[in-house]
Amino acid sequence: MANNDSIQKTITVALSLCLVCSVFVAAAAVGLKPIQKANKDLDRKRNILSAAGMLDSNVSIDQAFETIETRLVNLETSSFLTAEELSSAGIDPATYDQQAAAKDPAMSVALNGANDPASIKRRANYSSIYLVKDGDQIERIILPVHGYGLWSTMYGFIALENDFDTIIGFGFYDQGETPGLGGEVDNPNWKALWKGKKVYNDQGEAIIQLAKSSVDSADPLAIHKVDGLSGATLTSRGVTNLVQYWLGNEGFGPLLASLRSEGAQ
Template sequence: MSSQKESVVRTLAVALSVCLVCSIFVAGAAVALRPIQVENRQLDKQRSILAIAGIGDSDLSGREVKELFGQRIVARLVDLKTGKFSDAFDPKTFDAAASAKDPKLSQVLPGEQDIASIKRREQYSVVYMVETNGKLDTLILPIRGYGLWSTLYGFLAVKGDLDTIVGLGFYQHGETPGLGGEVDNPKWRALWVNKKLFAEQGNLAVQIVKGNVDPQSPKAVHQVDGLAGATLTSNGVNNLLHFWLGENGFGPFIAKLRAGEA
């Protein structure tokens, strides 16, 4: 074998060895860091729930978030088919997002029902409750739906009257910064506080309007300003709210909870 060929072979062998060592290192690091990543995602979700429920400060440490969440928040599993609480799974460990991909634990949504563009809806979901002496103070519902570029994942918190909004926020999305990404703007999020979900007849009335809400309108109590320059994201948020508060989402559960039958 010529020296030139030996040089090429050695170069390839060294490159292959380096790639192999690096791949083993990266794979090992990924495996080692996975528990930390899972814990951080859980902390982010708990921090988001506390913030939307109006509990605690945004600068809480991870330990403080865990303690406050454990003290103030009660997780309950809900069967979306029956609209009632369920003991089928442990709500502290149940992964609703994973179950939405499981044909045994979810269902395909027909196009006319899938206004939130989620494709499949899980049978079971976890809701979060703030209670005082056994009385419901705040109900926090997980919500998701497609905006312009991404699926938005968040929570809606309502008072114990199951009508008045405490807070709305998203902890994960890929909307355009400065446009659809303004769903994270504290000023826009503040517009939701104390808005009403339902009209006097019990019909779902909450709505994002194009432009600004007319404060003189009798519907103003149900309406929120649209995001400037982000009509499709605004429509997406409006649609996902109507889906999860409707008959294919938490609508039956809210009705049964209001009637004391959940």
Template structure:
């Protein structure tokens, strides 16, 4: 067959299209896999930071190794405070669950201190080897939703660390929730006083280390009173009886 035949020209063009299509598909699959891995890596990094592993991360520690060695993900039924297998821990996405009415519950107006309107029925929590638990928190910030994690000791009351990984707070003001110096205040603070949520964020400069409630107080951010109030609302909701309160009560009871 002549190299100049129309059939051969079309055959070569067709085969070239097939090869290019396969290469494009393979590239897309690789990109999707890489994006999925990067998202997983960011979650693991954030959970580890909340749990007090920031120094190891800064020192170049392997995030995947630190996570698999120290953390165990579990699905929590928030209402009962019990672990559940109602959804798959390997695939459950709490943000995506908010798009499914069957996986959400409406928050009563008088309890909606975080300004969310509704929340997912289930949460992915992380159990550390030392008994600490890392809990996902979210709520309305000044300009948009805020997402973070807070680590609580196995006494169900003592904060071990806190970090926000997504927010739209004002740079230089509310965005200072990312400042390591501000986050350094959280470890050692107590969430409850008796059965009441007592942990609070006060206006910058109002914190008194000698006050009777110093163990429950976080000094706010300069010029960001609204953000501090929003963070306090998030804390007050998630540690209430409509949030992680039932789970932490059971954690305390197990410890005795």
């Protein structure tokens, strides 16, 4: 009987300890959630500023981001959502979660086959974009892009000058490619190669791409090419596919063409 009592007490103590620990873990998760959200938002702002070439060690991330205007674009109509449309849809551009929207059938469209070169499966109906303006004039535009590489979906930002063609900067903030190979998309030296490259040809087609190796300066299309990632053919192909998709007709291409046309008037 004493032995049975001992086993019962041991089980009771173990269960009580598990219950107390689970309460502490749950409380910690709830308590840390606002901090995690704030850190995630800060990292998003840092990556947007980095792509735009606007990171300044002497200015806080939040302060620097005050110069950037966040807008939502309807990718079906290639137009900015108006205040009335945002209010009707109950969407706040500052808190809009594009990744979550892409998973919601009511807020996204399914893609497949030739319509999905970036292998994203679903595309949100609305996309966030970020504008740096001088008065009413857009000086820089920063666009979110994503697509599949070899092992992972790569998420990043690409920034363009106000000709809506010349690249200012490009980089990924979330990717799981092979370190030392496809993972070189995080290499600052490789990211620097994008600056000054042109996205579109004379026909308005998005032909920016990664070369098979190093770019040949004698190549007439060199201005549209960036050095490929050595030993990472599938990641390189994924990068080409995603930038051409998002800057092409199914992504931001029509919006950028409209902005170029307005600037030429």
